Amino acid sequence: MMEYVGPAMGLLFTLENIIWINLGVFIGAIFSAIPGLTVILCVTLFLPVTYTMSAIPGMMFLLGIYCAGGYGGSVSAILINTPGTPHAAATMLDGYPLSQKGRTKAALKIALEASTFGGIFSALALLFLGPQVAKIAAQLGTAEYFMVCLFGLTIIAGVSGKSLVRGIISACLGLLIACVGSDPMTGYDRFAFGSNRLYLGLDLAVCLIGLFALVEILSKAESRAKAQNMDTSKLKDDGRITKDEYKRMFLPTLISSFIGVMVGIIPGTGASEASWFSYNTAKNMSKHPEEYGHGSVEGIAAAESANNAVTGATLIPLLTLGIPGDGTVAIMLSALMINGLNPGLSLFTTQGDIMYAIMIGLIVINIFMQIQGQLLTPFFAKVVSIPEEILTPIIVIFCFAGAYSVNENYFDVGVALVFTVLAWILRKIDLPPVPILLGLVLGKMTETNFRRALLVSDGDPSIFFSSIYCKIFVVLIIVALAAIIRGKIKDRQAEKAAHAE
Amino acid sequence: MGFKSAHSSLFIPVCVIFVFMEVMPTMKENFLDRFYARLDTLGEKLQTKELRIPVNITAGVVFFLFALFILAVMPQQVPISEGDAINGRSFPTLLMAVMMLCCAGLVLKDVYKIITKKPIEWKVINLNTEVKALVIFIILLISFFLCIVTDLFVVGSIFCCLGFLIYFRCKKPSYYAITLGIAVIIWVAFRFGLGVEF
Numbered sequence: 001m002m003e004y005v006g007p008a009m010g011l012l013f014t015l016e017n018i019i020w021i022n023l024g025v026f027i028g029a030i031f032s033a034i035p036g037l038t039v040i041l042c043v044t045l046f047l048p049v050t051y052t053m054s055a056i057p058g059m060m061f062l063l064g065i066y067c068a069g070g071y072g073g074s075v076s077a078i079l080i081n082t083p084g085t086p087h088a089a090a091t092m093l094d095g096y097p098l099s100q101k102g103r104t105k106a107a108l109k110i111a112l113e114a115s116t117f118g119g120i121f122s123a124l125a126l127l128f129l130g131p132q133v134a135k136i137a138a139q140l141g142t143a144e145y146f147m148v149c150l151f152g153l154t155i156i157a158g159v160s161g162k163s164l165v166r167g168i169i170s171a172c173l174g175l176l177i178a179c180v181g182s183d184p185m186t187g188y189d190r191f192a193f194g195s196n197r198l199y200l201g202l203d204l205a206v207c208l209i210g211l212f213a214l215v216e217i218l219s220k221a222e223s224r225a226k227a228q229n230m231d232t233s234k235l236k237d238d239g240r241i242t243k244d245e246y247k248r249m250f251l252p253t254l255i256s257s258f259i260g261v262m263v264g265i266i267p268g269t270g271a272s273e274a275s276w277f278s279y280n281t282a283k284n285m286s287k288h289p290e291e292y293g294h295g296s297v298e299g300i301a302a303a304e305s306a307n308n309a310v311t312g313a314t315l316i317p318l319l320t321l322g323i324p325g326d327g328t329v330a331i332m333l334s335a336l337m338i339n340g341l342n343p344g345l346s347l348f349t350t351q352g353d354i355m356y357a358i359m360i361g362l363i364v365i366n367i368f369m370q371i372q373g374q375l376l377t378p379f380f381a382k383v384v385s386i387p388e389e390i391l392t393p394i395i396v397i398f399c400f401a402g403a404y405s406v407n408e409n410y411f412d413v414g415v416a417l418v419f420t421v422l423a424w425i426l427r428k429i430d431l432p433p434v435p436i437l438l439g440l441v442l443g444k445m446t447e448t449n450f451r452r453a454l455l456v457s458d459g460d461p462s463i464f465f466s467s468i469y470c471k472i473f474v475v476l477i478i479v480a481l482a483a484i485i486r487g488k489i490k491d492r493q494a495e496k497a498a499h500a501e
Numbered sequence: 502m503g504f505k506s507a508h509s510s511l512f513i514p515v516c517v518i519f520v521f522m523e524v525m526p527t528m529k530e531n532f533l534d535r536f537y538a539r540l541d542t543l544g545e546k547l548q549t550k551e552l553r554i555p556v557n558i559t560a561g562v563v564f565f566l567f568a569l570f571i572l573a574v575m576p577q578q579v580p581i582s583e584g585d586a587i588n589g590r591s592f593p594t595l596l597m598a599v600m601m602l603c604c605a606g607l608v609l610k611d612v613y614k615i616i617t618k619k620p621i622e623w624k625v626i627n628l629n630t631e632v633k634a635l636v637i638f639i640i641l642l643i644s645f646f647l648c649i650v651t652d653l654f655v656v657g658s659i660f661c662c663l664g665f666l667i668y669f670r671c672k673k674p675s676y677y678a679i680t681l682g683i684a685v686i687i688w689v690a691f692r693f694g695l696g697v698e699f
Contacts (some may be wrong), residue, residue, distance in 0.1 A: 052696070163557075165603045165607055166557075166560060166607070168599065169560065169564050172596045172600040176571065179593050186582070190589055191593075218634045218638060221633030221637055387676065389671040390679055390683070392665050396665070397662075400654070400658070404654065404699055405691060405695060408697060410649050413645055413648070417638075428554075429556055430556050430622075447592040454586075458586075459586045
C-alpha cells in the first residue's frame, strides 16, 4: 500500500484536480440543496463533461458532486422543512425544529461537520478495506464473475421498486439494451436495425440523460414545485455548539458512520436506508430519546454522518468487483472504464497509483466540502429558492448539450429523447429505472463472463455451481431473494393494515 | 454552415432578450392571456377524464410482446457463425426467456386475483397530465429539430427557454433575460471550455 501512496499524492495534488474537486463539491451541494433535483440527475448531467478528462480529475469531479450531494440535501431540510434529497428526510426531523428554535446556523454546522466526519470515515474504510476485497476478487473466474453480476442485479432489481418481478423485467431490459452494438466476443453487430450509429452501441451517458434527467422534465406535467422563499434572516444566530453537545454527538456520529459503511457496502442499499437506520439506532441508544423530533443535535448528527458514510463504502464493491453500490456510483463506473480502468485487483496493482489517488482524493473532497460548507452555506441557502421556470429549461439545455457532446452528433440527442419516452412509459406501469441502469452498466461484463464460462465448460451450465465462490454467491442470491420477498410481504401487509384503518 | 459563428450565436439570444423585454408587456395582455384562458378551459375538461389500467397485466402483456418481437427479429439482427454453440444470440435469448417468464408470472398472478375476486393493482392515468407531458415533449422535440435544421445549438436552446417559460406562464421579463443568458453561458462553456463544436 505504502509504495502507491507517494506517487498517488503526486498525481492527486495538482491545481487541475483541486479545481475539479471544488467545482464538483460546489455543483453537488447546489443541486442537492434544491428540492426535486437529485444527485443521480446531477451526476448524469455532468458525466459527459468528464469524457474529455483523464481518470483522476474526472473521478474527483464526480465524487465531489456525489459527496457534496450527501450534505447539500440537509440545507433545504433544515431551512425550509423540505429535504433536498430523499436521504436528508431523517435530518429534517430534527434539523427544522432546531432551526425553528432560532439555531439555524448551529443545525447547518452540525449537519456539515457530521457529514464530513462520516465521509472521511468511509473514505478511510475504502482505503483499508478496498485492497483486501480486491485480493478476494482476484481469485474469481468467469463463472464466479457472472454470479457476482447476477447477485448485484438481483439485489438492485429487488429493492428498486415495489415488485421483485417488475425489477427483474427492468434489469433484463437494461441488459438487452447493453447488447446493442458490436458483439464483445465476435465483433458482429447486434440489434443495429440497419443504423450505422447503432453499430457502436448506445452510450451510457446518453441513455441515462433520457432515463433519469429528461424524464424529470416530463414529470413537471404531474406536479409543479411550489416556490420556496428562503428567509435569510434565519441565518443570524451565532451557530455555537457547546462542548456538552459535541460530547453527546460523538458516539451517535461514530456508530452511524459505521452503520453507513456497512449499509453502503451492500449493493442496492443506499444513503436513505443508512440514515433512517442510524437515526433509529441513535434514538434507541440515546439518554434523551424524548428530544428526537424536537431539534435533537444527536438526531441531526446521526442521520447526516450515516448518509455521507455511504459514499466511500459504495465504492468498495465498485472498485473491487465492478458491482456498483447504488445508482449514482454505477454511472461513475463508466467514467472509470472510459479511461481503461477495469475494476478488480489489477486496478489496485497495475494502476495502484491512480486508484490510491482516487481513494485519498475522497478524503480531500470531504475536507473541501467542510471548507465550502462553512464559507458558502448562506449562498446554498439562497439557491434553494431558484424558481422552477428558470431551472427547467436550463436542465434541458444541459441534457441536450451533454448528449450531443458525447460523440458530437444530434443522433445521440435523439436517442436520449427516445429513452425519455421509454422512461415515461415505464413510470406509468411502475417499472423501476434503476435496474435498467445496472443492466446497462453491467451488461457487457455479465454477458462476456456468461459466454466465456460456458465456452470453458463446453456449454455445461453446472460450471455456475462448481467452485466454492460460486456456491457462496448462489447462497447469497437465495438469501437476498428470501429477504427481499419477506420484506415485500411485510410492506404489503402493513399497507393493507393501514388501508383497513 | 457559414452562419455558424460565435458572433451569430450570441447575436440571436441578445436580440431575443431585447424583443422579450420590450414586447412581453403587450403580449401578455393580448395573445398570451387568451391562449392561457383557452388552455384552462381545455385543462378543466381533461382533468376529469381518467384511464385506469391494471399495472401488472399491462406491464406483463407489453413486455411479453416485446420479448416475442426481439426473439422474432433475432435471426436477422444477430448474425452468428455456424457451429458456435454459445454465440451472440445465447445471452439475449436467455434474457428474453427470463423476461417472458416474469411477464407470464405477473399476468397469471393478477388473473388469479381477478378469478378469486381479490383486489388487483390499478394505475390511474389522468388525461390532463398526459396532455401536459405531451406538450413538454413537443417543446423538447421542436428544440431538437431546430438544432438539427439550423445546425445551431443556440437556436434550439432559445426555443427551449421560451417554450418552457411560456408553458410555466411566466410573465416576468427578468426571468426571460436570466434564462436566455444562462443558455448562452452553457453554450459558451461547452463550445469554448470543452471544445464541443455546435
